[in-house]
Structures are given as C-alpha cells and as structure tokens.
Amino acid sequence: MTRTEEVRAEVVRHHQVIEQWLAGRASRASFGRFAAAHAPGFTMVAPDGRLLSRGDVLAEVESAYGVRPDARIEIRAVTVVITTPGLVVARYEEWQDDEGRLATVVLQDGPAGWRWLHLHETRCDDTGPGS
Structure with missing residues (x-):
C-alpha cells in the first residue's frame, strides 16, 4: 500500500466513524x-474560522449523536502534500449532502496507528479541485 493509499484509508475510516455517529448507527463505545x-x-x-481545541471538537461531535439519521460523508481527492518519517500533511475534499469542505490535515503515524494533530477546513463548492 502506498503512503497516499494509507492516508486515504485513514481519512475515509475517520469520516465513516463520524457518519455513523451522526446517523446514530454507531455504538456509544466507538x-x-x-x-x-x-x-x-x-x-x-x-x-x-473558529480555532477549536481537541476538547471543543470532541464535545461538538459527542453532542451530535443521531442528529442526522441520513448522514452521508464522501471523501474525494486525497493528496499527500508532504511526508516525513512518522508525519504526513495531506489535503482532501469532504462532501456532506451538497456542502463541500477542502481540508488539510496533519497526521502522525505511530505504533498505535494514526493520530490526528491538526485539521483545517474551508468551505468549497462543486467547482472545487476534485470536481
């Protein structure tokens, strides 16, 4: 598996958890x-434009359990911007319904798997880079 494929798999996996959580289909233990x-x-x-801490993000996600029963998240155009031993910066598009976000993520690869260090999201429309 290439580094880009590994990163794509992690980004998709992460957003599948969010999708399942928003739809109320995930176990609370997840x-x-x-x-x-x-x-x-x-x-x-x-x-x-708000700068959110880990606690802020986790509180927002946790409180959103089951609020969107038809939630669907699609990840497109995953691109590794730079990679060093143990660290990756990548860009991807996240689509929920008709709303798109262009995201840049900093990931750390370690023995316990991927750790999300930073995420920056900007709204985009259907004329974005992966369209």
Missing part, C-alpha cells in the same frame, strides 16, 4: 476510539 485518534494537542480551524 466514541472512545474516535477520541483516541486525536492527539492531546489536536487543534482544528473550522470552516467558519
């Missing part, structure tokens, strides 16, 4: 595994 994938210092720049 939230612990989702939370563990985020490094203690994880930060996120939300599409609206």
Whole structure:
C-alpha cells in the first residue's frame, strides 16, 4: 500500500466513524476510539474560522449523536502534500449532502496507528479541485 493509499484509508475510516455517529448507527463505545485518534494537542480551524481545541471538537461531535439519521460523508481527492518519517500533511475534499469542505490535515503515524494533530477546513463548492 502506498503512503497516499494509507492516508486515504485513514481519512475515509475517520469520516465513516463520524457518519455513523451522526446517523446514530454507531455504538456509544466507538466514541472512545474516535477520541483516541486525536492527539492531546489536536487543534482544528473550522470552516467558519473558529480555532477549536481537541476538547471543543470532541464535545461538538459527542453532542451530535443521531442528529442526522441520513448522514452521508464522501471523501474525494486525497493528496499527500508532504511526508516525513512518522508525519504526513495531506489535503482532501469532504462532501456532506451538497456542502463541500477542502481540508488539510496533519497526521502522525505511530505504533498505535494514526493520530490526528491538526485539521483545517474551508468551505468549497462543486467547482472545487476534485470536481
């Protein structure tokens, strides 16, 4: 498996957990595994420009259990921007219904699997790079 394929698999897996959680189809126990994938210092720049801490993101996701029974998330155009031993910066598109986000993620690869260190999301439309 190439590095890009590994990163794509992680990004898709991560968003499948979110999709299942939003739809109320995930077990409550799965939230612990989702939370563990985020490094203690994880930060996120939300599409609206807010800088969120790990605690902020986890609280938002946890409170959204089952709020979108028809939730569907599609990941497109995963591109590795740079890779070093143990660290990857990648870009991808995330689509929920008709709303797209262009995201840049910093991932750490270690013995316990991938850890999400930082995520930056920006709104995009259907004329985005992967369209």
